[in-house]
Amino acid sequence: MTSSGALLFAFDTVTDQGVTLHYTKLANVTCKLIKKHLDIPCAVVTDGEVPAADQIINLQPKSTHSSRTIRVGDIHQTYEWKNNYRLLSYDLTPWDQTLVIDVDYILQTDRLKTLLESNLDFVIAQKVTGLMGNEFDRYHMMPNRTIPQCWATIMCFNRNATTVFEYAKMIADNYEFYAGIFGFDTKQYRNDMVFSIAAHMLQTPTIPWNITTASSNYYIKKIGESGLIFEKDPEEKMLITGYGDVHILNKNIASDLELLQKLENWADDY
Amino acid sequence: MSDIKSNIKLAWNRKQAQQNLKEKLNSELMFAHQGGMWCADRSTISFLSAFPNISEMVVEDVYGIPRKVNPMELLDLCKQKYQYATNAWAVEYQKLARTRRADDL
Numbered sequence: 001m002t003s004s005g006a007l008l009f010a011f012d013t014v015t016d017q018g019v020t021l022h023y024t025k026l027a028n029v030t031c032k033l034i035k036k037h038l039d040i041p042c043a044v045v046t047d048g049e050v051p052a053a054d055q056i057i058n059l060q061p062k063s064t065h066s067s068r069t070i071r072v073g074d075i076h077q078t079y080e081w082k083n084n085y086r087l088l089s090y091d092l093t094p095w096d097q098t099l100v101i102d103v104d105y106i107l108q109t110d111r112l113k114t115l116l117e118s119n120l121d122f123v124i125a126q127k128v129t130g131l132m133g134n135e136f137d138r139y140h141m142m143p144n145r146t147i148p149q150c151w152a153t154i155m156c157f158n159r160n161a162t163t164v165f166e167y168a169k170m171i172a173d174n175y176e177f178y179a180g181i182f183g184f185d186t187k188q189y190r191n192d193m194v195f196s197i198a199a200h201m202l203q204t205p206t207i208p209w210n211i212t213t214a215s216s217n218y219y220i221k222k223i224g225e226s227g228l229i230f231e232k233d234p235e236e237k238m239l240i241t242g243y244g245d246v247h248i249l250n251k252n253i254a255s256d257l258e259l260l261q262k263l264e265n266w267a268d269d270y
Numbered sequence: 271m272s273d274i275k276s277n278i279k280l281a282w283n284r285k286q287a288q289q290n291l292k293e294k295l296n297s298e299l300m301f302a303h304q305g306g307m308w309c310a311d312r313s314t315i316s317f318l319s320a321f322p323n324i325s326e327m328v329v330e331d332v333y334g335i336p337r338k339v340n341p342m343e344l345l346d347l348c349k350q351k352y353q354y355a356t357n358a359w360a361v362e363y364q365k366l367a368r369t370r371r372a373d374d375l
Contacts, residue, residue, distance in 0.1 A: 111297050118302035129293060132286055208307060208332045209297035212290065226365075241287040243362070244294035 015077035126206035144183035152191035306331035310351035
């Protein structure tokens with residue numbers, strides 16, 4: 001019998017300003033939402049604890065020499081981006097059919113079930129839309145505007161996807177070379193770039209609907225029965241309803257313990 | 271007073287909320303069946319309705335891959351998906367139409 005499940009990656013980290021990003025707590029919320037909406041088990045690759053996970057794949061984060069600058073509150077902060085295990089998703093997953101999603105991808109529907117039902121060998125997110133519609137238009141293509149950019153935020157694959165991951169590993173091993181060709185920065189390793197190239201070269205399908213993404217200047221204002229309501233700051237105070245599943249880029253979601261607790265309660269109650 | 275001021279400043283973009291709701295509808299029209307990915311939109315429903323007496327035919331899925339399907343079976347699924355998704359859309363749309371202020375969210 002074919003097993004299906006979700007695979008998440010969660011490593012807590014501390015920024016240069018001393019702010020802790022509690023990705024393991026966020027993963028706990030995401031595991032609960034996955035079970036609620038998709039009814040599949042979750043495996044989490046982590047060095048910490050995620051009580052809601054069905055399986056913990058305990059690994060120590062590898063040094064990536066890749067830093068990321070984010071804004072938490074009003075302060076820009078830098079931290080080491082521990083994102084290199086995603087490349088090993090095929091090797092690490094305990095499932096025959098795996099759905100990889102970011103821990104900051106908040107599920108409010110069962111939409112992703114369609115990917116599992118399709119049993120495609122490999123499918124990745126490509127079309128992204130912001131809460132205001134067009135904020136991510138400039139990311140539809142790679143920096144040199146040659147091939148479409150994909151997002152490793154959501155990937156779904158089965159045991160026939162060996163070639164995709166082998167190709168992705170080859171690209172990662174030659175990151176500087178491909179950065180030169182496609183115009184992306186070598187200072188920061190990004191799985192999006194690696195899998196964009198692999199998906200294009202192997203002509204893999206992409207998710208046929210838009211992935212709603214709340215960029216980093218959106219904050220969660222309300223959480224409740226009607227879902228997530230966002231506030232846009234600082235340009236204008238505006239509330240935007242985030243219907244459906246939303247990828248939240250604002251790292252407040254991982255640093256604000258009160259918000260994390262509210263999300264946890266929401267995942268339990270609604 | 272500062273709370274009142276901040277609430278006054280809060281604006282709720284109904285048009286954008288409606289567009290976000292439409293995005294959700296568009297995603298909910300997608301479904302998997304017999305190895306293919308399909309969109310339960312009006313054009314698919316119209317096309318499949320033109321083949322009532324055929325038990326098997328080749329139809330192109332959303333990825334441009336030709337799939338052998340039973341058109342009536344696929345049509346039934348499309349109709350179910352369409353009705354479910356659009357009914358939910360209509361309900362949420364009406365809620366949005368009644369919401370006048372940010373506090374009502």
